[in-house]
Amino acid sequence: MTDRIQTWLSPFDLQPFLRAHVETVIRQLPADVRGDLMDDPAFQMCDYEPGRGVVIHVPVGMPGRRRASRSVVLKRTLRNRPEPFVHWLIAHELAHAHLRHGGRWPGEDPEFAADALAAAWGFPRPN
Numbered sequence: 001m002t003d004r005i006q007t008w009l010s011p012f013d014l015q016p017f018l019r020a021h022v023e024t025v026i027r028q029l030p031a032d033v034r035g036d037l038m039d040d041p042a043f044q045m046c047d048y049e050p051g052r053g054v055v056i057h058v059p060v061g062m063p064g065r066r067r068a069s070r071s072v073v074l075k076r077t078l079r080n081r082p083e084p085f086v087h088w089l090i091a092h093e094l095a096h097a098h099l100r101h102g103g104r105w106p107g108e109d110p111e112f113a114a115d116a117l118a119a120a121w122g123f124p125r126p127n
Contacts, residue, residue, distance in 0.1 A: 014047050
C-alpha cells in the first residue's frame, strides 16, 4: 500500500515535509475513503508559502466530469505547527474533499462534519 500511496502522491506539488505528513494521514484513512480520493483522477493537492503579493493558482481536475474536481491546498507555514495539529488539519481538509465540501447529511455544518470525520479517522482537533 505504501508504494501505491507514494506513487499517487508523486505528481502533487508538495514540499517534502508536507508530503510525509500527508502520507501518514492517507495511510491511516479507512480504505473506502482512501480509495475515494486516490481513485479520483481529478483530485489535486498542492501547497504554497503565504505572503504579501503571493498569488496561488489552485490546480483543478479535468473539466466536463459529472462531479466537480476536488482540491486540497496546504500552507507551508504548517512547518511551524505541532505534528498533531498538522495531521488534524490535513485530515480535516481531506474530509472536506471526501464530503465534497458538504456535510454527512443534509443541513449538517461542513466544518463540524470535517472535524468529526478527522476525529473518527484518529486525528482529533488538538486543544
